[in-house]
Every structure is written in structure tokens, then in C-alpha cells.
Amino acid sequence: MDYHSPYFFGYLLGLIHLLGIGAALHAVFTVRTAQGAIAWAMSLLFIPYLTLIPYLVFGARSFYAYIQARRQANQEMHVAMANLNWRPWVEEALAARESVSYVALRAMPKLGRMPCLANNEVKLLINGTATFEAIFTAIERASDTVLVQFFIIHDDALGQRLQQLLLRKAAEGVKIYVLFDQVGSHALPSRYSQVLREGGVQIQAFSSKRGWFNRFQVNFRNHRKIVVVDGLVGFLGGHNVGDEYVGAHPRLSPWRDTHVQVSGPVLACLQESFAEDWYWATRELPPLILPDAYPEDGVLCQVLATGPADPQETCQLFFVEAIQSATRRIWITSPYFVPDEAVVAALRLAVLRGVDVRILIPSRPDHRIVYAASSLFAFEAVRAGVRIFRYQPGFVHQKVILVDDDVSAVGSANMDNRSFRLNFEITLLTIDRAFADQVEAMLLRDFEQSREVTAEDIRDTHRLQQLGMRIARLISPIL
Known part of the structure; x- marks a missing residue:
């Protein structure tokens, strides 16, 4: 030819x-x-x-085939857990019915697969140093089992520190289980995992498809960040394992992120979420630990483990429900502000109800197309009366929601279609005035270090920039 x-x-x-x-x-x-x-x-x-x-x-993608396979795996996992006397939380769950603030979130009891539980202790961890010092300290004290799950693990200084700590604890007889996303951690060399396996650590990559092609499948990623130590203390939030998360990325530094430390009955839910993902990857259950007793007093918490295998779009509906429940304020911070029509409508209605609606987003891009689309959505939100702030010191990566006086949420979910429908995410909803006050103080400091987007910014944007934003928005549903 x-x-x-x-x-x-x-x-x-x-x-x-x-x-x-x-x-x-x-x-x-x-x-x-x-x-x-x-x-x-x-x-x-x-x-x-x-x-x-x-x-x-x-x-x-074979969406429905994958969803059915994932649901089948979850069902098999729960059957395997049936003999473990799991979910001993009836009394703690009943306490949620007495909370006026939780009742205001009318959809949450049915939206989440896991109940809202009382008698928990929650600590706010601001930025990478506080987060990883707390995580490493907890692992140092482990005596039985450590569950570790991150979207990204890098083989850098922080990743090496985690690796050496896990090897040392495994040598002491502690059972270690590590799960990372195969695409999120695509740069992680195989030697990193091999060293851990040789040291007695159970480590597995989460993949949505079997075989080599999974490296090209960017949907159905496991974006969760979970650490649970001995069933007594747990961690979740926005941090991954990499030097950039402790401020070592020159272009994006200082990195602004938030994690939470939690203990109490809600840790059973955190372990169950890890168990579902581990079972999908290995068809085996990790050890699950329930303490003999819980604190007799504490705060209400609900773990919201969301993903594409949910019967409905749980993550997106949670954002809509949180915004619709607000009567005084709804403050949201997200690195990627690419909402869908339902979330945009909920924000507009909140403004019309007289709610103080604020959204904190980055002033520096880490993904330029997403940043361009996010900028256009931000401009449209400003026109609708939403107050948009761009964080100035560095890149803001935290995923935090504050509703009225005592409802807050910290987790891994971004305000975009990927988190709403395509990724596995984890969020901790907390109903407590004292903890919400801490979140408020943290966000007020962030707003003070931010610049509010104004109508003048919209008018001063060059025509070519506006064109780029509109082109980016055209593909925003698939970002």
C-alpha cells in the first residue's frame, strides 16, 4: 500500500x-x-x-460492570464480617436523634451508609507538620494493628520516613496493612513496596481494573486518606504522603491542608471503609478491632464513605444537603471549584435566603485546565452573591465545610465531578459547637490571608483568558 x-x-x-x-x-x-x-x-x-x-x-469504561463487581465485593465482605459481632453502636447512634443540628440535616441518616455516633473525640490538625507528627506518634505507640491508606505515596523524605517506621513496627510484631491508589501513586517505584513486603508489611495497590491497562484508567480512583491504629485512634483528611504536603514544593509552598484525628465509636466506620477497599484489592479481610469500652461523653460524628458504587451520588448529594441546611452561614474550602448545576443552584438559593456563603479556593494552579474552569465558575458565583476568596500564601488543598454554628466536615472530597461521581472519598461530619468554633477560627485566619474576588477582577480579565476559561468549562464535567 x-x-x-x-x-x-x-x-x-x-x-x-x-x-x-x-x-x-x-x-x-x-x-x-x-x-x-x-x-x-x-x-x-x-x-x-x-x-x-x-x-x-x-x-x-465498563461502568456498570465495574459497579456490579464492586457491590458484589462489598456484599461478600459484609458476609465475611457477619460473625465478628460488628457495629455495636446502637446506643451511640440513638444519641444523634436528640441533636437539633443533626436533625436539620434531614437526609443524612439515609444518605450515609454508616450512622451518626455519639461519644467521639475529635482534634483538628492544621497543615502537614501537625498531621504527620500526630500520625507517626500514633503508629509509634501501636501494639496490634495499623491500617494505612493514601491516594498518593511518594518515595521522598516523608515517604521514606513512613516506610522506615512501618518496617520497625512490623519487626516488633505489629500487623501493618498499607493500601495506595495505583494511578495516584504511579510514580512510586516497585522497590518501595517490595522493601515493605520483605519486612513483613502487607501492602497492596488499589486498582479499578486488573492488569496493565489499569494504569490508563483514571476513573474510579481511591482518593481516601485513612490511618487507624489499634482501633483506638484514626486520621482522615486532605493530606497524602509526600514532601509537598509538608511545604517542600517551591512553586506551591507553603501547602495549606487540614486533617482530623478521631477516636471513639466512629472508628468502627473508618475501619469498615478501609476493609471494603482492602477486600476489593485482595479478597481478604484485614484485622478489625473494637475497644472494650468507649468514652462516656463526646461529640457526634458520622463517617461518609462515598464512591461510584453507591446506589446514588452520595458525595454530590451531601454537598447539596449541607448547603440547603444552612440558615446563617455555609463556608467551604476546596482546591478544585468545579461544581455541577445542582450545587450551583443550592449556592444561589442559599444567597437568596440571606446565608453568608463563602468559598475559599487557591490563587495558584496545580492543574491549569481545572484552574481555568474553576476561575469561570468563581466569577459566576460572585455575580450570584457568593463571596469567593483566593488564598495567597501558597496552595490551598484542604476540603472543609462549616455550616451554621456547630456542623463541620473535613475529608478528602473536592467540589468537582470527579469527587462527586468517580472517586472513592471519605469525609468526617462532626456536630459539636466547640469543634466548629475551632474550624471557624482556622477558616477566619485563612480568609484574612486571602484576597476576595470582586466584580473588578471579572472586568479586568483579558478576553483571551475568558476564552480559555470557557473552553475549560466545556470539558469541566469530565475533569
């Missing part, structure tokens, strides 16, 4: 367009949202040369 013939190029272009049409039809039938389906289908129809390969990486 003459590869320089115009007929050859004509056949090649025709083949690409046919593949684009087939991929567009696949997107129409499989993408979960109308916006996402339109974004993929139109781009595949008109510019398949640019979008076929990205669709294979970002969009094409």
Missing part, C-alpha cells in the same frame, strides 16, 4: 471519524451525567483526532 497516497490518508481520516462516532455513541450510553455525555460526544464527533485517545484514558 502506498502510505503517501491521498487515498490512504482519506481512508485513515474516515476510520478515525468512524471510531469517533462509535466512541460518541458509547459515551451517550455510559457517561453518568448529561453534561459529561454531551462534552464527550460532541468532541468525539467533531475532533476525534484530539479526543479519541483521551476518551480511552478518561472516559471509556
Whole structure:
């Protein structure tokens, strides 16, 4: 065949367009949202040369087959747990019914798979140094079992410190289980895991597909960050394991993030979330520990473990419910502000109700396309009366919500479609005035170090920048 013939190029272009049409039809039938389906289908129809390969990486997936497999694995896991006398929390769960603030979140008892439990202790951990010192101290004191789960683990100074600590505890006879996301930790060398295995640590990569192709499947990622030590103390929030999270990334430093330390009955829920993910990866249960007794006093907490296998879009509905429940204020901080129509509508209605609506976002991009789309959404929110703040000192990565006087949430979920529908996320909802006051003080310091986006900023944005933002927004449903 003459590869320089115009007929050859004509056949090649025709083949690409046919593949684009087939991929567009696949997107129409499989993408979960109308916006996402339109974004993929139109781009595949008109510019398949640019979008076929990205669709294979970002969009094409056997969604329902995966969901059914994941649900089946979860069911098998719970059957395996049936003989463990798990979930001994009836009295703690009943206490939530007496909380006026929790009752105001009317959908939460049914939205979350795990109940709201009383008698917990929660500590706010601001930024990487406080977070990892607390985590490492807890692991140092471990005597039985340590569960560790992160989206990203780097083989840098912080990653090496974690590795050496886990090896030392494993040598002491402590059972160590480590789970990391295969795509999130794509840069982690195999030697890192091998050293841990040789030292007696159980370590596994979370993958949505078996085999080598999983490296190209960026959907269904496990974005959770969980550490549980001896069933007595746990940690969750926004930090991953990497030097940038303790401020060692020159372009984004100082890194602004938030974690929480928790103990009490809610740790059973945190362990159950880890067990579901570990069972999916290994078809085995990790050790699960229940203390002999819990504190007799403490705060109400609910773990919200969300993911694409949920019967409904739990993470997105949680954001909507939190915004709709606000009567005085709703403050949100997220590194990626790419909301869908339901969340945008809830924010607009909150403003119309007279609620103080504030959103804290970065002033520096770590992903330029997401940043561009986020900027346009921010401008539109400002026009609707939402107060948008850009954090100035460094990159803000925390995921925090504060509702009225005593409801707060800290976790791993961003305000975007990926967290709403495609990633596995973990959030701790806390109903307590004293803890909410700490969150308020933290966010007020963040707002003081931020610059509020104004109508002048919108007018001063160059036309080319606005064009880039609008193009980025067109693909925001698939970001």
C-alpha cells in the first residue's frame, strides 16, 4: 500500500471519524451525567483526532460492570464480617436523634451508609507538620494493628520516613496493612513496596481494573486518606504522603491542608471503609478491632464513605444537603471549584435566603485546565452573591465545610465531578459547637490571608483568558 497516497490518508481520516462516532455513541450510553455525555460526544464527533485517545484514558469504561463487581465485593465482605459481632453502636447512634443540628440535616441518616455516633473525640490538625507528627506518634505507640491508606505515596523524605517506621513496627510484631491508589501513586517505584513486603508489611495497590491497562484508567480512583491504629485512634483528611504536603514544593509552598484525628465509636466506620477497599484489592479481610469500652461523653460524628458504587451520588448529594441546611452561614474550602448545576443552584438559593456563603479556593494552579474552569465558575458565583476568596500564601488543598454554628466536615472530597461521581472519598461530619468554633477560627485566619474576588477582577480579565476559561468549562464535567 502506498502510505503517501491521498487515498490512504482519506481512508485513515474516515476510520478515525468512524471510531469517533462509535466512541460518541458509547459515551451517550455510559457517561453518568448529561453534561459529561454531551462534552464527550460532541468532541468525539467533531475532533476525534484530539479526543479519541483521551476518551480511552478518561472516559471509556465498563461502568456498570465495574459497579456490579464492586457491590458484589462489598456484599461478600459484609458476609465475611457477619460473625465478628460488628457495629455495636446502637446506643451511640440513638444519641444523634436528640441533636437539633443533626436533625436539620434531614437526609443524612439515609444518605450515609454508616450512622451518626455519639461519644467521639475529635482534634483538628492544621497543615502537614501537625498531621504527620500526630500520625507517626500514633503508629509509634501501636501494639496490634495499623491500617494505612493514601491516594498518593511518594518515595521522598516523608515517604521514606513512613516506610522506615512501618518496617520497625512490623519487626516488633505489629500487623501493618498499607493500601495506595495505583494511578495516584504511579510514580512510586516497585522497590518501595517490595522493601515493605520483605519486612513483613502487607501492602497492596488499589486498582479499578486488573492488569496493565489499569494504569490508563483514571476513573474510579481511591482518593481516601485513612490511618487507624489499634482501633483506638484514626486520621482522615486532605493530606497524602509526600514532601509537598509538608511545604517542600517551591512553586506551591507553603501547602495549606487540614486533617482530623478521631477516636471513639466512629472508628468502627473508618475501619469498615478501609476493609471494603482492602477486600476489593485482595479478597481478604484485614484485622478489625473494637475497644472494650468507649468514652462516656463526646461529640457526634458520622463517617461518609462515598464512591461510584453507591446506589446514588452520595458525595454530590451531601454537598447539596449541607448547603440547603444552612440558615446563617455555609463556608467551604476546596482546591478544585468545579461544581455541577445542582450545587450551583443550592449556592444561589442559599444567597437568596440571606446565608453568608463563602468559598475559599487557591490563587495558584496545580492543574491549569481545572484552574481555568474553576476561575469561570468563581466569577459566576460572585455575580450570584457568593463571596469567593483566593488564598495567597501558597496552595490551598484542604476540603472543609462549616455550616451554621456547630456542623463541620473535613475529608478528602473536592467540589468537582470527579469527587462527586468517580472517586472513592471519605469525609468526617462532626456536630459539636466547640469543634466548629475551632474550624471557624482556622477558616477566619485563612480568609484574612486571602484576597476576595470582586466584580473588578471579572472586568479586568483579558478576553483571551475568558476564552480559555470557557473552553475549560466545556470539558469541566469530565475533569
